[in-house]
Amino acid sequence: MNINRDTWHRLVPKNATFGLPCPACANGKLKLDTTGVNIVEPKHSIDYRDDQSWEPDNVVERWSARLVCDEAPCGEIVHLIGDIETVEVDIDDGDGQTYWGAREDVLRVRAAFPAPPLFRMSKNVPSRVRRELDLAFRLYWADTSACVARLRTAVEALLDHQKVPTERLIKNGPNKSKMKRMDLYERIKAFTAGAAHEGQLDGLRNIGNLGTHGGEDVNDEDLFDALEVLQFALTGIYDTKSINAKAAKLQSKKAGD
Numbered sequence: 118m119n120i121n122r123d124t125w126h127r128l129v130p131k132n133a134t135f136g137l138p139c140p141a142c143a144n145g146k147l148k149l150d151t152t153g154v155n156i157v158e159p160k161h162s163i164d165y166r167d168d169q170s171w172e173p174d175n176v177v178e179r180w181s182a183r184l185v186c187d188e189a190p191c192g193e194i195v196h197l198i199g200d201i202e203t204v205e206v207d208i209d210d211g212d213g214q215t216y217w218g219a220r221e222d223v224l225r226v227r228a229a230f231p232a233p234p235l236f237r238m239s240k241n242v243p244s245r246v247r248r249e250l251d252l253a254f255r256l257y258w259a260d261t262s263a264c265v266a267r268l269r270t271a272v273e274a275l276l277d278h279q280k281v282p283t284e285r286l287i288k289n290g291p292n293k294s295k296m297k298r299m300d301l302y303e304r305i306k307a308f309t310a311g312a313a314h315e316g317q318l319d320g321l322r323n324i325g326n327l328g329t330h331g332g333e334d335v336n337d338e339d340l341f342d343a344l345e346v347l348q349f350a351l352t353g354i355y356d357t358k359s360i361n362a363k364a365a366k367l368q369s370k371k372a373g374d
């Protein structure tokens with residue numbers, strides 16, 4: 118399933134109602150609490166307004182907001198925090214034409230806790246993989262490269278759970294042999310070579326490759342692609358059995374049952 122990338126903006130208008138997925142239940146959406154967004158300006162910023170060199174861009178503001186899950190029996194609470202950023206405004210005249218408007222302040226999300234899941238995973242996914250992904254979901258708001266690095270760690274955890282070796286034996290002659298540590302790429306190759314769902318697992322290599330190109334080059338599109346690949350692979354590895362069982366159950370049903 119594709120991730121709805123529009124849900125995951127780190128910059129949001131001040132009047133946003135949000136709508137991030139709930140970290141605690143399967144279907145809930147997080148909506149802004151009635152207390153609204155709380156924006157405050159620290160003293161150092163207020164004092165600086167008296168300085169001759171002060172300009173409107175120098176204003177520093179912090180905000181916080183409480184989101185509540187809209188599924189009444191759940192009621193999970195997530196706190197968002199961040200600062201204010203000024204952006205260019207495009208005004209839509211309703212006929213498909215846009216023109217430049219004045220600049221406007223928007224909210225930059227710096228952290229969310231507990232972190233909304235970038236994708237939902239089944240209970241069959243092992244706890245260590247889930248833990249790494251939860252950290253990745255937290256890092257999403259702070260640092261794209263760190264988030265991708267955490268996805269790689271989740272892939273390592275997945276390979277550990279699948280009992281893929283971390284070392285192999287190298288022989289350089291009849292009496293010369295030594296152990297060699299395997300990198301992520303080698304481990305994924307070893308795993309996919311013996312796996313029944315090679316097609317589904319193939320994309321995992323992309324996440325490995327992404328990291329080897331260096332963290333600085335990773336952008337949000339890469340990150341979302343990696344997330345979708347990982348979600349697909351996790352479903353293939355951990356949910357195929359239960360999906361097949363459901364399919365078999367459906368097949369065994371006769372018309373009129």
Ligand SMILES: [Zn+2]
Nearest residue numbers: 139145186191
């Ligand atoms: Zn919920």
